[in-house]
Amino acid sequence: MENAIENLQIAIDKDFDDLEWIETETSLDFIRTDERYLKIIKVLDKKD
Numbered sequence: 001m002e003n004a005i006e007n008l009q010i011a012i013d014k015d016f017d018d019l020e021w022i023e024t025e026t027s028l029d030f031i032r033t034d035e036r037y038l039k040i041i042k043v044l045d046k047k048d
Contacts, residue, residue: 004028005036012040019044 008022008031022028023041031037 001031001034004031005034008037008040012044017044017047 008028019041022044028037
């Protein structure tokens with residue numbers, strides 16, 4: 001799980017901001033309840 005969160009954050013830091021993909025990509029299902037994931041989503045949602 002750590003790697004998934006870290007890699008998602010790296011992608012966000014490099015301007016990846018496809019919130020729809022992040023929220024629906026099934027390979028990310030296992031991190032959806034993690035507080036760090038939820039924080040990422042909240043930040044991206046504010047950008048839109």
